[in-house]
Amino acid sequence: MAATEEVIDQSRIGRRGFPRHYQALGLKPPMKTVPIKDGLPDVSHPGLSEEQVLEAAWAALRAERDRLFQVTRPLVERHAEELALELTTTLSATDYLAVLAYRQALRDLPVTTADPSNPVWPVPPTAQA
Numbered sequence: 001m002a003a004t005e006e007v008i009d010q011s012r013i014g015r016r017g018f019p020r021h022y023q024a025l026g027l028k029p030p031m032k033t034v035p036i037k038d039g040l041p042d043v044s045h046p047g048l049s050e051e052q053v054l055e056a057a058w059a060a061l062r063a064e065r066d067r068l069f070q071v072t073r074p075l076v077e078r079h080a081e082e083l084a085l086e087l088t089t090t091l092s093a094t095d096y097l098a099v100l101a102y103r104q105a106l107r108d109l110p111v112t113t114a115d116p117s118n119p120v121w122p123v124p125p126t127a128q129a
Helices: 020-024 050-084 093-112
Strands: 004-008 031-037
Touching: 004 050, 031 050, 050 093
Parallel strands: none
Antiparallel strands: 004 031
16 A cells, blocks of 8 residues: 545535535544545545554655665666776766765665655755766
């Protein structure tokens, strides 16, 4: 379970719907967090517990972290192959170390993040050939 969305909990609203005067008072309708199914919120789902919402947020963070990590994989592999073949490397030593530092920051993200729904993503290195 990777993605969730907050939707109005229709099961907690009366037959007449959410009273307009509640909105005038600034009250919000009861909400529930549901998983995304086939690209849309699964409104028939009874709602996720706080633990399930947190688990989904961590799963989404890790999935995005893994995707970003894979973006740099060709750079690291090419650099290693160029060194093994004793070729001039495409990346300078400084640029290569910046890529490695970025990858390590991505690895550390689950440990250094307090709120998985609002992570501080490491800045990718700029000089990538």
